[in-house]
Amino acid sequence: MRRLCQVAAVGLTLFIVFVTLGPLRDRPQTGHPQGERFAAYFILGAVFAVAYPRHRGWIAAGVVVGSIALELGQLAIPGRDAGLPDAAVKALGGMMGTALISASAYTLRVARSRA
Numbered sequence: 001m002r003r004l005c006q007v008a009a010v011g012l013t014l015f016i017v018f019v020t021l022g023p024l025r026d027r028p029q030t031g032h033p034q035g036e037r038f039a040a041y042f043i044l045g046a047v048f049a050v051a052y053p054r055h056r057g058w059i060a061a062g063v064v065v066g067s068i069a070l071e072l073g074q075l076a077i078p079g080r081d082a083g084l085p086d087a088a089v090k091a092l093g094g095m096m097g098t099a100l101i102s103a104s105a106y107t108l109r110v111a112r113s114r115a
Helices: 002-021 033-051 053-076 084-114
Strands: none
Touching (some): 002 033, 033 053, 053 084
């Protein structure tokens, strides 16, 4: 499971970089853009947290830094617009995904220790 999540995390990261910095016409649209951003980074944070359970603090920090870096990268792409609200939603999504996995792992550890 961990190996699958490692591969998925890398693939999802590459996909997010592509849709963030690539042409707007290549960006998939499934609903409200802010909801899509939150969901993508939530899943990214969660998958990385499963893949690398001993590095969840670094993962949360990396998702925040990565979301800001990609937003700033959009400033160099014609036709793309960067915004603080977009970066904030992405960072929040990534941190929440990481936190959910961390809380779930903690709950499972406690439940197993009591059994």
